[in-house]
Amino acid sequence: xxxxxxxxxxxxxxxxxxxxxxxxxxxxxxxxxxxxxxxxxxxxxxxxxxxxxxxxxxxxxx
Amino acid sequence: xxxxxxxxxxxxxxxxxxxxxxxxxxxxxxxxxxxxxxxxxxxxxxxxxxxxxxxxxxxxxxxxxxxxxxxxxxxxxxxxxxxxxxxxxxxxxxxxxxxxxxxxxxxxxxxxxxxxxxxxxxxxxxxxxxxxxxxxxxxxxx
Numbered sequence: 054x055x056x057x058x059x060x061x062x063x064x065x066x067x068x069x070x071x072x073x074x075x076x077x078x079x080x081x082x083x084x085x086x087x088x089x090x091x092x093x094x095x096x097x098x099x100x101x102x103x104x105x106x107x108x109x110x111x112x113x114x115x
Numbered sequence: 116x117x118x119x120x121x122x123x124x125x126x127x128x129x130x131x132x133x134x135x136x137x138x139x140x141x142x143x144x145x146x147x148x149x150x151x152x153x154x155x156x157x158x159x160x161x162x163x164x165x166x167x168x169x170x171x172x173x174x175x176x177x178x179x180x181x182x183x184x185x186x187x188x189x190x191x192x193x194x195x196x197x198x199x200x201x202x203x204x205x206x207x208x209x210x211x212x213x214x215x216x217x218x219x220x221x222x223x224x225x226x227x228x229x230x231x232x233x234x235x236x237x238x239x240x241x242x243x244x245x246x247x248x249x250x251x252x253x254x255x256x257x
Contacts, residue, residue: 071214071237072143074152079141082152083167083176086142090171093146093244 125221126188128198128241129181131173136160139218140178142240150209151178151237157217174242180218199224199232201253208234 074082129136138158140151158164160179168176185191190198202224213233219225224232243250 068211069150069209069237071210071212072150072152073155073215074141074143075155076158078152079138079154079158079164080167082143083141084169086144086146086149087167087169087171087176090146090175090244091169 123221124183124223124226125180125218126183126196127178127180127218127222127224127236128239129179130241131160131165131177131179133179133181133184136179136181137218138164138177139180139216142176142178146175146244149238149240151214151239153214153216153237155215155217172242175240175244178239178241180222183223195227196223198254199228202235202239203228203231205249205253206235206238209238210234 123135126133127139136159138154138160140153142149143152144150157180160173164177165173173179183191183196188196190196208231210233213219213230214237216222216233216236219233222232224236243254246254
Protein backbone atom coordinates (compact mmCIF):
# COMPACT_ATOMS: atom_id res chain seq x y z
CA UNK A 54 0.00 0.00 0.00
CA UNK A 55 1.25 3.41 -0.89
CA UNK A 56 1.12 6.19 1.62
CA UNK A 57 -0.35 9.60 0.86
CA UNK A 58 1.65 11.63 -1.65
CA UNK A 59 1.57 15.03 0.01
CA UNK A 60 4.13 14.33 2.71
CA UNK A 61 6.15 17.21 4.04
CA UNK A 62 9.89 16.77 4.09
CA UNK A 63 11.79 17.06 7.32
CA UNK A 64 15.29 16.25 8.39
CA UNK A 65 14.70 12.99 10.20
CA UNK A 66 11.80 14.36 12.26
CA UNK A 67 9.01 11.97 13.09
CA UNK A 68 5.72 13.36 11.91
CA UNK A 69 2.49 12.99 13.81
CA UNK A 70 -1.15 12.91 12.89
CA UNK A 71 -2.96 16.20 13.49
CA UNK A 72 -5.07 16.36 16.64
CA UNK A 73 -8.76 17.14 16.39
CA UNK A 74 -11.09 18.03 19.24
CA UNK A 75 -14.77 18.72 19.61
CA UNK A 76 -15.96 21.87 21.39
CA UNK A 77 -17.17 19.58 24.20
CA UNK A 78 -13.58 18.46 24.81
CA UNK A 79 -12.31 22.02 24.91
CA UNK A 80 -12.95 22.70 28.59
CA UNK A 81 -11.18 19.60 29.87
CA UNK A 82 -8.18 19.95 27.57
CA UNK A 83 -7.84 23.69 28.25
CA UNK A 84 -8.03 23.23 32.02
CA UNK A 85 -5.38 20.50 31.95
CA UNK A 86 -3.00 22.51 29.83
CA UNK A 87 -3.56 25.72 31.79
CA UNK A 88 -2.63 23.94 35.00
CA UNK A 89 0.69 22.91 33.48
CA UNK A 90 1.40 26.40 32.16
CA UNK A 91 0.80 27.90 35.59
CA UNK A 92 3.23 25.42 37.16
CA UNK A 93 6.11 26.62 35.00
CA UNK A 94 5.09 30.27 35.10
CA UNK A 95 8.00 31.19 37.35
CA UNK A 96 10.41 30.88 34.45
CA UNK A 97 8.33 32.83 32.00
CA UNK A 98 9.95 35.15 29.53
CA UNK A 99 7.20 37.65 28.81
CA UNK A 100 8.88 39.12 25.75
CA UNK A 101 8.19 36.19 23.51
CA UNK A 102 5.29 36.15 21.13
CA UNK A 103 4.89 34.16 17.99
CA UNK A 104 1.60 35.75 17.07
CA UNK A 105 0.87 38.93 15.27
CA UNK A 106 0.91 42.02 17.40
CA UNK A 107 -0.88 45.07 16.31
CA UNK A 108 1.35 48.11 16.50
CA UNK A 109 -1.59 50.40 17.16
CA UNK A 110 -1.99 49.79 20.89
CA UNK A 111 1.73 50.31 21.31
CA UNK A 112 1.63 53.58 19.42
CA UNK A 113 -1.17 54.76 21.65
CA UNK A 114 1.22 54.69 24.58
CA UNK A 115 3.37 57.43 23.09
CA UNK B 116 -23.27 45.38 -6.43
CA UNK B 117 -20.13 44.24 -4.73
CA UNK B 118 -21.51 44.09 -1.22
CA UNK B 119 -19.07 41.47 -0.05
CA UNK B 120 -16.37 41.74 -2.68
CA UNK B 121 -13.58 42.10 -0.12
CA UNK B 122 -13.01 38.65 1.30
CA UNK B 123 -11.93 38.56 4.91
CA UNK B 124 -8.47 37.18 5.55
CA UNK B 125 -7.74 35.89 9.03
CA UNK B 126 -4.63 35.88 11.15
CA UNK B 127 -4.30 32.42 12.72
CA UNK B 128 -2.32 33.70 15.68
CA UNK B 129 -4.40 36.63 16.84
CA UNK B 130 -5.08 38.22 20.17
CA UNK B 131 -8.41 37.52 21.90
CA UNK B 132 -9.26 41.20 22.13
CA UNK B 133 -9.50 41.61 18.36
CA UNK B 134 -12.96 42.13 16.90
CA UNK B 135 -14.27 38.95 15.33
CA UNK B 136 -11.85 36.74 17.26
CA UNK B 137 -12.67 33.05 17.46
CA UNK B 138 -10.97 30.06 18.98
CA UNK B 139 -10.08 27.38 16.47
CA UNK B 140 -7.56 25.39 18.46
CA UNK B 141 -6.41 24.55 21.95
CA UNK B 142 -3.04 23.32 23.17
CA UNK B 143 -2.70 19.65 23.97
CA UNK B 144 0.24 17.80 25.47
CA UNK B 145 2.57 19.69 27.75
CA UNK B 146 3.92 23.25 27.52
CA UNK B 147 7.31 21.77 26.53
CA UNK B 148 5.83 19.40 23.95
CA UNK B 149 2.60 21.01 22.91
CA UNK B 150 0.47 20.50 19.85
CA UNK B 151 -2.60 22.36 18.73
CA UNK B 152 -5.80 20.35 18.86
CA UNK B 153 -7.99 21.71 16.08
CA UNK B 154 -11.61 22.22 17.01
CA UNK B 155 -14.27 20.72 14.79
CA UNK B 156 -16.03 24.08 15.11
CA UNK B 157 -14.45 27.49 15.67
CA UNK B 158 -15.98 29.25 18.68
CA UNK B 159 -16.41 33.00 19.09
CA UNK B 160 -14.22 34.29 21.92
CA UNK B 161 -16.24 34.85 25.05
CA UNK B 162 -15.47 35.74 28.65
CA UNK B 163 -16.46 32.22 29.61
CA UNK B 164 -14.00 30.60 27.24
CA UNK B 165 -11.19 32.97 28.15
CA UNK B 166 -11.78 32.19 31.82
CA UNK B 167 -10.72 28.61 31.11
CA UNK B 168 -7.12 29.80 30.93
CA UNK B 169 -7.20 30.87 34.60
CA UNK B 170 -4.03 32.81 35.47
CA UNK B 171 -2.37 31.73 32.22
CA UNK B 172 -2.74 33.97 29.20
CA UNK B 173 -5.42 32.87 26.73
CA UNK B 174 -2.76 33.03 24.01
CA UNK B 175 -0.72 30.41 25.86
CA UNK B 176 -3.65 28.07 25.65
CA UNK B 177 -5.74 28.85 22.64
CA UNK B 178 -5.15 29.47 18.99
CA UNK B 179 -7.29 32.38 18.01
CA UNK B 180 -8.16 33.65 14.56
CA UNK B 181 -9.27 37.17 13.80
CA UNK B 182 -9.31 39.44 10.77
CA UNK B 183 -5.74 40.21 9.71
CA UNK B 184 -4.70 43.69 10.80
CA UNK B 185 -2.67 44.15 7.63
CA UNK B 186 -0.47 47.23 7.91
CA UNK B 187 -1.47 47.56 11.57
CA UNK B 188 0.60 44.49 12.44
CA UNK B 189 4.35 44.55 12.85
CA UNK B 190 4.66 41.32 10.89
CA UNK B 191 2.95 42.66 7.78
CA UNK B 192 5.57 43.57 5.22
CA UNK B 193 5.50 43.88 1.45
CA UNK B 194 1.80 43.13 1.52
CA UNK B 195 2.36 39.74 3.17
CA UNK B 196 2.77 38.13 6.56
CA UNK B 197 6.47 37.89 7.30
CA UNK B 198 5.77 35.75 10.37
CA UNK B 199 4.25 32.99 8.23
CA UNK B 200 7.27 33.11 5.96
CA UNK B 201 9.70 32.83 8.85
CA UNK B 202 7.76 29.93 10.33
CA UNK B 203 7.77 28.00 7.07
CA UNK B 204 11.45 28.69 6.49
CA UNK B 205 12.55 28.26 10.07
CA UNK B 206 10.73 25.37 11.70
CA UNK B 207 10.18 21.79 10.57
CA UNK B 208 6.87 20.23 9.65
CA UNK B 209 5.36 18.29 12.54
CA UNK B 210 2.31 16.61 11.07
CA UNK B 211 1.91 14.22 8.18
CA UNK B 212 -1.47 15.47 7.00
CA UNK B 213 -3.38 18.70 6.82
CA UNK B 214 -5.10 19.41 10.14
CA UNK B 215 -8.87 19.63 9.87
CA UNK B 216 -8.75 23.37 10.43
CA UNK B 217 -11.89 25.46 10.38
CA UNK B 218 -10.19 28.68 9.35
CA UNK B 219 -8.10 27.42 6.43
CA UNK B 220 -10.36 28.99 3.76
CA UNK B 221 -9.62 32.46 5.15
CA UNK B 222 -6.21 31.87 6.72
CA UNK B 223 -3.49 34.29 5.65
CA UNK B 224 -0.71 31.83 6.40
CA UNK B 225 -2.32 29.16 4.19
CA UNK B 226 -3.12 31.68 1.50
CA UNK B 227 0.48 32.81 1.30
CA UNK B 228 2.49 29.74 2.22
CA UNK B 229 0.10 26.93 1.31
CA UNK B 230 0.20 23.52 2.96
CA UNK B 231 3.70 24.15 4.23
CA UNK B 232 2.20 26.50 6.81
CA UNK B 233 -0.43 23.94 7.87
CA UNK B 234 2.20 21.23 8.39
CA UNK B 235 3.99 23.55 10.84
CA UNK B 236 1.00 25.25 12.44
CA UNK B 237 0.35 22.64 15.19
CA UNK B 238 3.54 23.63 17.01
CA UNK B 239 2.74 27.34 17.05
CA UNK B 240 1.84 28.80 20.42
CA UNK B 241 0.88 32.46 20.12
CA UNK B 242 2.44 33.42 23.44
CA UNK B 243 5.22 31.07 24.39
CA UNK B 244 7.17 31.11 27.62
CA UNK B 245 10.73 29.91 27.70
CA UNK B 246 11.18 30.07 23.96
CA UNK B 247 14.53 29.19 22.47
CA UNK B 248 16.66 31.84 20.80
CA UNK B 249 15.67 30.40 17.45
CA UNK B 250 11.98 30.70 18.29
CA UNK B 251 12.48 34.27 19.47
CA UNK B 252 14.16 35.06 16.20
CA UNK B 253 11.20 33.69 14.28
CA UNK B 254 8.71 35.55 16.47
CA UNK B 255 10.24 38.99 16.13
CA UNK B 256 11.02 40.95 13.05
CA UNK B 257 13.83 43.12 14.36
